[in-house]
Amino acid sequence: MRAVFLDTQSLDDLDLSPIAACVDELVCYPHTAAEQVAERIDGFELVITNKVVLDATLIRSSDALKLICVVATGVNNIDLEAATAKGIVVCNSQGYGVHSVAQHVLGLMLALHTRLLDYDRAVKDGDWNLSSQFCLLDYPILELNGRTLGIIGYGALGQEVARLARCFGMQVLVAARPGSRDIPAERVTFETLLERSDVVSLHCPLTEQTHNLIDAAALARMQPGSLLINAARGGIVDEGALKTALLSGHLGGAATDVLTEEPPRNGNVLLDPSIPNLIVTPHSAWGSVQARQTIIHQTAENIRACQSGKPVRQVNG
Secondary structure (H helix, E strand, O other), X not given: OEEEEOOOXXXXXXXXXXXXXXXXXXXXXXXXXXXXXXXXXOOOOEEEEOOOOEOHHHHHOOOOOOEEEEOOOOOOOEXXXXXXXXXXXXXXXXXXXXXXXXXXXXXXXXXXXXXXXXXXXXXXXXXXXXXXXXXXXXXXXXXXXXXXXXXXXXXXXXXXXXXXXXXXXXXXXXXXXXXXXXXXXXXXXXXXXXXXXXXXXXXOOOOOOOOOOEOHHHHXXXXXXXXXXXXXXXHHEOHHHHHHHHHOOOOOEXXXXXXXOOXXXXXXXXXXXXXXXXXXXXOOOOOOHHHHHHHHHHHHHHHHHXXXXXXXXXXXX
């Protein structure tokens, strides 16, 4: 089997030999522009991609293609209908970033509660040198213990964040699906969660139903001084409304690992340095060494399983 990996850049510091061992030939490119895709996949039975788009035209014109492996969970860059119509198996990676993302979320939560970045900046600016006492307490420090965390999206990631939060003494609320009429006994409505939570953490997928789920109205429902954390997808939060809520002081702080456009080549309203107590990280929550190596091993498993006629993690067909 001949294989081409179209965008290794997020994994190329790691050992790709488990994938290479599954195929006769592995050709790797750090990144592939849209106009290069057709030429680069021509004649290959296996295409591995992270974010490179394989649309219906590309798939239909690739006579040799038998298997597409996506080195991520999301497969919105693949035309699944076209692949299925041609009998092409599409597999993804699953569950690899649970611990990495969960620890990132807790790190953001702790940084906001302790005002870690503000104190670091204050020390570097010389404020501690000028303090009238042994310490500097210019920014209010809060404890996680006894506070309420509201989780929207309770898959593996949401559950792991809940487990870690309980270790810090937090109470955890879990939202039912927004708009749902049937509320399970162990969950609360979306609106109730917003109103009762000191911290709201997002772990739901981006769909038509969740696009701008956290809009101006949702932010207004949140408690004054509460915190918002988004390690899910950028489009779930109305970024302009979040900026307004932070500048007005209604929210006490926020942290996001995702933006609507990534990388933000055209800028973003949340990159305004005047916004108080906002932390933005560059979609790095998932990227621990262990998580990324797991993706490589899962991809190798996907290839071997397909070769044996028993595909795993197949998302089409």
